[in-house]
Amino acid sequence: MLVFLLCFAFQDPKFLQFKETRIDLGTIPIDRKAEGAFFYESLSDLPLDVYFMLSTCQCSLLESGQLYAERGGMTTLPPKDKGYMAFEMEPPPPGPFEHYLEIFIKSQGWEQKVRLNIVGTVISPIHIEPTRLHIDLAQEPLQLPQIKIYPEAGTPLQEVSVEMDPQWLTFDAAALGSYQVALNEAIYTNGGETLKGDIHVKYRLKGKMIEVPLPYEIAVPNPCPVNPPSALFGRVSQPIERIQKVELETGSLTVTGVAWAPEYLQVKFGKIDETRTVVYLHLKQKPPSVLAMGQGFNGNILLETNQPQRPIRIPFAGKIVAWDE
């Protein structure tokens, strides 16, 4: 116990002290690098090796004016050194941000980790409407929005482009800074999913290409109602719990085959009557992702239909509690 307490008494890893570990840059323009500095003082009588370990921003770190080679780079501070670590940061997308740099200090077997926080708000001379794109393709009638880009007075709009990858949507320029969103029919191959990501709005400002992300969320419905919407196996311990039923209100749609299902899942389907199709999902093997009892499994199956590019996606999930072959 005494040894344990003594260990703590002698373990004072704070041999590099910072005046502050959080810098608020306030508002910064999107077209300029942001700069700042963290002032330090070494409390050690020994030289200190300082490693620039990681950062959540596109940042360079300089120590008293000397650039660290790169992230993972190292510098050695002399004993009792006083100085500053300056940073340069490529502005993140418009809006508030909170980033950090992490440095690691080593000296004679002692170690210290310091997180240096940088906060602020990036302002852009253009405004995009909407600020988020929500599209629900199940809505009738489907109305697709326009993306509008408004420059601040005195900011010319140059070389504006709106892009997305994969190209689920297309953007037709109706006028300068105004884009009509249209659907790429291939989006329906994602039936039953909600697609998320960023649309990239790019423009040239003072000779520099600026990219502003526009987050999107597109709910792509299945081509027919799926009831229940997912096959939930729950806790599987008995063989009879290895089967789940899902009913499709197929109407005039016909299920023609299984486009994809994992190997451990047997899928059988058939028409109950003119308008309904039943689909059975049978766990014929233990999912390979389940390495120990009590672990869960999940995934999707994809059924082909007589409508090209309109598959039906059925998510499934469960937990294997016991499995006797």
Place this chain on the structure above:
Amino acid sequence: MRLILLSLISIHCLFGQQFQAPPPEQDTEGLPLAQTLGPMIFEDPDPARLLAAAEIFMDDNRPHQAKILYEAVLTLEPKNQAALAGINKVDERLKYLENRYQEFKARYEAGGPVQNLCSMAAIKFHQGYPEEALEITKNAAKVFPGDQVPVAAQMTFQQGVDLDNFNLDRLEKAMELAAVNGKPDEVATLFGRMLYIGLGKSRTFEALKNVQAVIEKPINEKTIQLLGRLQAFHQNQGAN
């Protein structure tokens, strides 16, 4: 007695509706009916099998179901003597049960004890009217506050209903599994067992209709139509 009842209630409250499937060798409820009727789902209706099935229901004190099956025989062979005799037997049985019910009712109305109401409920329950049985016991608990007998009876009936639903759920799953694994004969047996436990509830026919979509062997529509008459009993009760 009171203590035992209270303990039972406590156990019920503590463990809720936890049912477990019996071991395979004891999992035979409804098997005789399944063996009698099951094979028929792939064949034309057979009066002999229908008669045998009616007898099984009759022996199990389910005169309503027996009557429906005897009537089904008569649609195939209007002069079938065994079916006609069976219907007479059923009517006598129903008359007897109705008389017993009225007897208990009269005794209760004359100021008799709570047991009369419980006996009325038991008659309803065993004839396949669980909702009415539960209603009677609920009412009995109000009329005889503090008496544990109707409470225990209500619990027993409720557990009976829940146990049937549990068994129907697992048999339906087993039937789906058999269908997906391409075992039509097993499907037939499980359908027969569901028919017996659920007394021909529509969910049994729905389950068969679903699995029918994935089994190779065609199901005989005439047979299903005849057996489907059993659903009418539940439709009249509003309990499917």
